[in-house]
Amino acid sequence: MYLRKVTNKEQAALFLDFPKQLHQTNPNYIQPLDKDVEAIFDENKNKCFLHGKCTRWLLFNDKQQVIGRIAAFVNYEYLQAQPTGGIGFFECIDSERAAHYMFDYCRFWLMQQGIEAMDGPINFGERMNWWGLLLEGFHSPLYGMNYNPPYYKRLFESYGFQVYFYQDCYSLSLREELPDKFYKIRDRIKSNDSYKVIPFCKKDLVEFAQDFTYIYNKSWQNHGEGKSIKEKEAVKLFKAMKDVLDEKTIWFTYHEGNPIACWLNLPDLNAHFKSLKGKFGPLEMLKFLWQRKFSPTRKLVGVLFGVVPEYQNKGIEAFMIVNALETIKSKTQYNNYEMQWVGDFNPKMVNFALNMGAQRTRQLATYRYLFDDTRSFYKHPTIS
Structure with missing residues (x-):
């Protein structure tokens, strides 16, 4: 050996x-x-x-x-x-x-x-x-x-x-209603016109990437380990995802025009990649695009969720999710949702997932x- x-x-x-x-x-x-x-x-x-x-x-x-x-x-x-x-x-x-x-x-x-x-x-x-x-x-x-x-x-x-x-990874059905308290929180914050929830738009990719940079760096500053991202890196990341992301599944929240929260989701790409056997040349790319168009996945994967510290514990999470889900449910084909993973060191996010009615589906x-x-x-x- x-x-x-x-x-x-x-x-x-x-x-x-x-x-x-x-x-x-x-x-x-x-x-x-x-x-x-x-x-x-x-x-x-x-x-x-x-x-x-x-x-x-x-x-x-x-x-x-x-x-x-x-x-x-x-x-x-x-x-x-x-x-x-x-x-x-x-x-x-x-x-x-x-x-x-x-x-x-x-x-x-x-x-x-x-x-x-x-x-x-x-x-x-x-x-x-x-x-x-x-x-x-x-x-x-x-x-x-x-x-x-x-x-x-x-x-x-x-x-x-x-x-x-x-x-831990958590899953829930997108066709079921959230607990009543989520809608009550949404209605309370919605009455204040200074709060807006806006879907991602590819033509404004650079602006959204800049807002993401601000939210990410503010939200993860307490996680330690030197976690941060530069604007040019965020722009590069969003450009790399441009061909596979669904604009109706990425959302940003603003207060008085300032970015305060974001929720990034992607279609379940592995549903299409499974048949490619690790390759992604021209033929595999065509196969992938064909599958996405004619056999789209019904599963949505949560990649990242962040709220800047000043707006945490104020209901912003519920406000953003309820507003986003109204569009996701009515204008997309997704039935199921799974969060990528939540660390046990983040009890707020663990409790938030459980309060949504999500069930643990994996543990790493x-x-x-x-x-x-x-x-x-x-x-x-x-x-x-």
Whole structure:
């Protein structure tokens, strides 16, 4: 058993193809798009290389067959109590020996970078993609969501990883009414003309991206870890999503003309990507567009929800959702809604999801491993 660093196209192809081989008997598995995974490891596409480093390996058995893969990375803007790196894109046969061999290798590599702990499986990038180990809800994953067999939990925990925080997904039917209190809150705020809820418009993409930047940076400033986004990055993000987003499912709230909240949703892209087998060339793009037009998904996925601190606990969440759902219900084909994930460190959002009548449909976990076992382990701090 030995590890080889991915350094050429042939090895990169093996890195991409191994999960397909590992999960080939599981009908719920959906292979991520190759281009999305490769973008993580491309210094020209991933901004995290500006303040970090990343490498990845393949694990071979004595017959020179791939039996595992893993990546390790350091993001110096991932601010923690102790210098913390990450591991991700982990795939492995059901072997603690093989998994621990890769974990050891990553730990030693991270220690050489001055790191004292590692989180995993996480992404060398934002938390919205490739973050967390699936523990419950092994049905088909959402776009950008890690998917793994149940035995991965044993592989992590037998090494000594501990749960840093849980990530819960919640679902609800879009054809059912919200609890009465949501409508009462909406009516109360609606009587004040200074509050407006406005749907996203592609022709005003830059302006909405600027408003998103303000809301995101204000809303996530208390989450720690140096989370922020620049306007040019937000514009780039919205332009990248332009061809797949539905204008009627992205909403912004304003008070006296100032942005105070946003709710970003996307169609369930994996409903279409499943048949593409990880590829997205010209033919696959045509197939995707055909499916979107003639066989649109009935599922909507919540990507991000944020309210600036000054307007939290004032009913803005209910005001925006009730107004948005009136349009989503009457002018779109979506029947079901699933939130990407909500961390257990965010009790306000957990309670809000439950108050909406949503049910937990999946649970993932972000694990942490401290290199010095004499140090105390602490879970992710609760945000207020």
